[in-house]
Amino acid sequence: MHRGQSLEVIGSMDRTATDGAPGSKSQRRFPRYLLDIRLSVHVFRAGEIVSLWGRSNELGEDGIGATLTGTLETGEVVAMELSLPLAAYPIKFRALVRYRDGLRHGFEFLALTALQRSEIRRACQVLAAAL
Numbered sequence: 330m331h332r333g334q335s336l337e338v339i340g341s342m343d344r345t346a347t348d349g350a351p352g353s354k355s356q357r358r359f360p361r362y363l364l365d366i367r368l369s370v371h372v373f374r375a376g377e378i379v380s381l382w383g384r385s386n387e388l389g390e391d392g393i394g395a396t397l398t399g400t401l402e403t404g405e406v407v408a409m410e411l412s413l414p415l416a417a418y419p420i421k422f423r424a425l426v427r428y429r430d431g432l433r434h435g436f437e438f439l440a441l442t443a444l445q446r447s448e449i450r451r452a453c454q455v456l457a458a459a460l
Contacts, residue, residue: 359390362456366416368395369413383432385411390446390453392427392437398444401426413452452459 363386370381383397393411397453401407405426412419422445439451 335445348458359453360457361387361389361394362396362453364452364456366411366413368409370391370395370397370401371408371414372401372405383434388413388449388453388456390450392435393424394433394435395434398432398433400429403427403429406439407436413448414455416448420448457458 351360354438366385368383368385370383372379372381379399380400381397383395385393385395387394388424393409403426407424407426408421409424410419410421425439426434427437428435438445438449
């Protein structure tokens with residue numbers, strides 16, 4: 330973990346069959362695991378960068394769910410930074426907003442490097458083993 334970061338592992342999500350969006354019927358590609366970590370999100374709007382922070386509530390190999398301090402629109406591309414369990418450094422990447430329900434958002438990871446994908450996969454394996 331990074332800089333005194335607390336980790337709360339709650340368990341595997343019982344929602345592995347849907348994409349997490351309310352009312353959605355589509356299949357998930359990867360299981361989700363409950364995870365509570367701080368993250369920051371930045372989006373470019375109307376000629377300026379809007380910065381939000383929040384807490385994750387679930388993590389999968391292809392995306393993350395989080396509750397933020399403000400709202401984003403479905404389809405927006407954001408820059409995100411977070412510190413995964415056992416990762417030496419925070420990772421920064423781009424993500425697509427897949428859904429929003431109030432302040433709760435679902436993100437799909439975009440264009441991850443091989444190292445970032447490996448760190449996310451490792452975090453998911455640790456969370457799965459902690460059940």
